[in-house]
Amino acid sequence: MELQRLAFSFFNGDVASRYWPDIVHGMWVTTYLAAAIVATGLAAGLALAMARSFHFRPASFLIVVFADAFRALPPLVVIIVLFFAFPYVDLAMSAFSATWLALSLVLAAFAEEIFWAGILSVPKGQTEAARSTGMSRLQTLVYVILPQAVRLTIAPLTNRMIAVTKGTALGSVVAVHEIIYYASSGASEAGNPTPLTLGAAAYVVLFLPVVMFSRWIETRFAWKR
Amino acid sequence: MEQILQVFFNAAILERAWPFLMRGVTMTLLLSLVVVPIGLASGLAVAMLYHLHRKWLSRFLIAYVDFFRAFPPLVLLLFIYGGLPFLGIDLPLFGTVALAFLLNTSSYYGEIFRAGLESVPAGQAEAARSTGLSRGQTMLWVILPQATRNVLPDLISNTLEVIKLTTLASVIGFTELLNNARNAQALTYNATPIVAAALIYLVLLWPLVRLVSRLEHKSIAVR
Amino acid sequence: MLKGIDLAVAQGELVFIIGPSGSGKSTLLRCCNRLEEPTSGSVVVDGTDITRPDVDLNRVRQKIGMVFQSFNLYPHMNALGNVTLALRKVQGLGRAEAEAQGMAALTRVGLAEKARAYPNELSGGQQQRVAIARALALEPKILLFDEPTSALDPELVGSVLKVMRELRESGMTMVVVSHEMQFARAAADRVVFMDGGVILEQGRPEKIFSRPDHARVGEFVARIASHQ
Incomplete structure (x- = not known):
C-alpha cells in the first residue's frame, strides 16, 4: 500500500506521459545554455589569463578584481542582479541571456x-629559451607556455565546468525554460511530484556521464603533487 | 548618471531596507554555520568509510558521490521540498535546506577528504601501528592531521562554494540575505536592495577568495 | 611469500638477514609484528604467541620496535612529538613523563638538541635516528630494522650504524635486514641468507661471508661486496 502510494506519487505513468515532452525540451535548452556558457566562459577566461601574462600592471589589476569579484559572488545573485536590476536602467535582457551572461562571467573568473x-x-x-630563439611574447605564450600549462588545467577546469553548467538550473528562478522550470511548474500543475522525478532523472542523464568522465580525467591528468 | 544612482544606489531606499538586509545576513551566517560543519563531518565520514577499502562499500560510495555531484543542488533542494510532503514527511524549511545540503556537500567534502587520506603514504600508518597505536588512534593522530593539511586549499575553496550555495535557500522562501533583498526590491520597486546584497556578499566572501588564491598559488610554488 | 621459515632469535642476539630482492626478507620481518599477516604458523615473542586471535596486538607491538627504510616519521610533529606519541596515546603517560622518556631516547641516539626540529629540517641520517628513538622510547624487547640505511646518502650511513652498534653493545635483541656487509661482519652474531621464501643457509658471519656451503650465497656476497 505504502509502496503503491509512493509509485503513484513519484513514478506516475499518466503524469509522466503528459510532461515528458516538456522535460525533453528543457533538456535541450539546458544543453544549449550549458554549451554557450562553456564556450564563452573558457574563451574569456583564457583571453584574460593571456592578457595577465603580459604583466601590464593596470590590466592585471583589473583582471584580478574581476576574477575575485565573480568568484566571491554567488551565481544566483549575479543572475538576479542582471535580470531584475538592469531593466530599471532600460537594459532589459531575456532570462536566457541573463543566465548565459551571468554564468559565463562566473566561469570566466x-x-x-x-x-x-x-x-x-x-x-x-x-x-x-623561447625568447632567446627570437620568438615574440605572444608566440612564446601560444607555442611554448600554453601547451604545457593546459595539461595541468584540464582536471580543475573540468570540475569547474561541471559546477558552473549545473548552475543552469538557477535559470529557472528567472523563468528560463530549462529542465527544472518545467519540472517544478509541472509538479505544481499536476499536484504530483512525478515531473520532479523526471527532471531529476534528466539531470542525471545529462551530467552523470560528465562527472564520470571527470573522474577519469582526474586520474589521467592529475596535478602532480 | 543621476538615474543610475537613483536606481542602484538609492540612499533613502537603502536606509529603509537596511535592517531587513541585516536580518538576512544573520540568517545567511547562521545557515552557513549549520551546513558547513554538517558537510565537513559527513564528508569526513564518507571518506573514512571509503578508506576502509571494502570493495562493495567503496563502489557504493563512489556511486553516491558521483550521483550527487551530477545533481544540481537547486534540483535536489526543489525535489526534497516538493517531494517530501508526498511521502507524508513534513520537514520545517530549515530542515529541508539542511537535508539538501547534507546530501550535496557530503559528496564534495567526501571527495576532498578522500584525496587527502590517499595522499598520506602507507608507511605512516605502518609506523604508527608498529608502535602499538590502534587503527582509530592512527587515523586521529597520524593520518588525519596530514590529510587535512594536504587538502586545506580545497577544503576552504569548497567551503566558499557552500556558503555561496546558501543563496539557493531563497528559492523556497528561506529568509536569508538574497531572499530578503528580493522582497525589499519588490516592495520598493527599486534595484538598490539587490545591488546592496550583492555588495554585502562581496565584502563577506572576498577575504575567503583571497585566502584560497594565496593557498593555491603557494601549493603550486612548492611543486 | 614465505615457505616454512623456522627461525629462533635468542635474547641479546643480533641476527642479520640478507638475500636478493623478493626473497622474503622484509615479509619475514613484517610478520614479526603482524604488519603482514602470516597465513599459517606462529610467531612467538618473549613467550607470547602473537598470532593467537586473543592477543592484544597493540600491547604486543610496543615491545617489538620497528625501523623502516623510508623512516616514516610523522611530518606534522617535531622529533620529540614523533617519539612521544605512542607513549602518550598508547601507554597513557602524562606530557611531562612522556617527554622525559622521549628525551632520554633522543639522547641515546645523540639527537637531544634536535628535539624541537621537524623531520623536514633533519638530514636523512638524523631522521632515521629519530625513528630509532621512536621505537626505543617504548622500551622494546626486540628491534626490527628493515633496510635502515638503504635510503641514505653514503656519508650519512655511518651515524645510523654507530647508533645500532651501541644498541647491540647495550644488549638489545635485534633483527636486521640490510646489505651493510661490513657492519654485519663486525656486529652480527648470525647471518641468515634467504632466497625464494626459504632460509637457504645461516651461520656465523665469517662462515657465511668467507666459506658458505651454497654457491648461490657466495655469488650474492661477492656481488654485493663489489658494489661497496
Missing part, C-alpha cells in the same frame, strides 16, 4: 585563475 595558475607552473627557463 574561475577559468582565468586556473589558466593563470597553469601558466605560472611552467618554469621560467621555458620563456627564456
Whole structure:
C-alpha cells in the first residue's frame, strides 16, 4: 500500500506521459545554455589569463578584481542582479541571456585563475629559451607556455565546468525554460511530484556521464603533487 | 548618471531596507554555520568509510558521490521540498535546506577528504601501528592531521562554494540575505536592495577568495 | 611469500638477514609484528604467541620496535612529538613523563638538541635516528630494522650504524635486514641468507661471508661486496 502510494506519487505513468515532452525540451535548452556558457566562459577566461601574462600592471589589476569579484559572488545573485536590476536602467535582457551572461562571467573568473595558475607552473627557463630563439611574447605564450600549462588545467577546469553548467538550473528562478522550470511548474500543475522525478532523472542523464568522465580525467591528468 | 544612482544606489531606499538586509545576513551566517560543519563531518565520514577499502562499500560510495555531484543542488533542494510532503514527511524549511545540503556537500567534502587520506603514504600508518597505536588512534593522530593539511586549499575553496550555495535557500522562501533583498526590491520597486546584497556578499566572501588564491598559488610554488 | 621459515632469535642476539630482492626478507620481518599477516604458523615473542586471535596486538607491538627504510616519521610533529606519541596515546603517560622518556631516547641516539626540529629540517641520517628513538622510547624487547640505511646518502650511513652498534653493545635483541656487509661482519652474531621464501643457509658471519656451503650465497656476497 505504502509502496503503491509512493509509485503513484513519484513514478506516475499518466503524469509522466503528459510532461515528458516538456522535460525533453528543457533538456535541450539546458544543453544549449550549458554549451554557450562553456564556450564563452573558457574563451574569456583564457583571453584574460593571456592578457595577465603580459604583466601590464593596470590590466592585471583589473583582471584580478574581476576574477575575485565573480568568484566571491554567488551565481544566483549575479543572475538576479542582471535580470531584475538592469531593466530599471532600460537594459532589459531575456532570462536566457541573463543566465548565459551571468554564468559565463562566473566561469570566466574561475577559468582565468586556473589558466593563470597553469601558466605560472611552467618554469621560467621555458620563456627564456623561447625568447632567446627570437620568438615574440605572444608566440612564446601560444607555442611554448600554453601547451604545457593546459595539461595541468584540464582536471580543475573540468570540475569547474561541471559546477558552473549545473548552475543552469538557477535559470529557472528567472523563468528560463530549462529542465527544472518545467519540472517544478509541472509538479505544481499536476499536484504530483512525478515531473520532479523526471527532471531529476534528466539531470542525471545529462551530467552523470560528465562527472564520470571527470573522474577519469582526474586520474589521467592529475596535478602532480 | 543621476538615474543610475537613483536606481542602484538609492540612499533613502537603502536606509529603509537596511535592517531587513541585516536580518538576512544573520540568517545567511547562521545557515552557513549549520551546513558547513554538517558537510565537513559527513564528508569526513564518507571518506573514512571509503578508506576502509571494502570493495562493495567503496563502489557504493563512489556511486553516491558521483550521483550527487551530477545533481544540481537547486534540483535536489526543489525535489526534497516538493517531494517530501508526498511521502507524508513534513520537514520545517530549515530542515529541508539542511537535508539538501547534507546530501550535496557530503559528496564534495567526501571527495576532498578522500584525496587527502590517499595522499598520506602507507608507511605512516605502518609506523604508527608498529608502535602499538590502534587503527582509530592512527587515523586521529597520524593520518588525519596530514590529510587535512594536504587538502586545506580545497577544503576552504569548497567551503566558499557552500556558503555561496546558501543563496539557493531563497528559492523556497528561506529568509536569508538574497531572499530578503528580493522582497525589499519588490516592495520598493527599486534595484538598490539587490545591488546592496550583492555588495554585502562581496565584502563577506572576498577575504575567503583571497585566502584560497594565496593557498593555491603557494601549493603550486612548492611543486 | 614465505615457505616454512623456522627461525629462533635468542635474547641479546643480533641476527642479520640478507638475500636478493623478493626473497622474503622484509615479509619475514613484517610478520614479526603482524604488519603482514602470516597465513599459517606462529610467531612467538618473549613467550607470547602473537598470532593467537586473543592477543592484544597493540600491547604486543610496543615491545617489538620497528625501523623502516623510508623512516616514516610523522611530518606534522617535531622529533620529540614523533617519539612521544605512542607513549602518550598508547601507554597513557602524562606530557611531562612522556617527554622525559622521549628525551632520554633522543639522547641515546645523540639527537637531544634536535628535539624541537621537524623531520623536514633533519638530514636523512638524523631522521632515521629519530625513528630509532621512536621505537626505543617504548622500551622494546626486540628491534626490527628493515633496510635502515638503504635510503641514505653514503656519508650519512655511518651515524645510523654507530647508533645500532651501541644498541647491540647495550644488549638489545635485534633483527636486521640490510646489505651493510661490513657492519654485519663486525656486529652480527648470525647471518641468515634467504632466497625464494626459504632460509637457504645461516651461520656465523665469517662462515657465511668467507666459506658458505651454497654457491648461490657466495655469488650474492661477492656481488654485493663489489658494489661497496
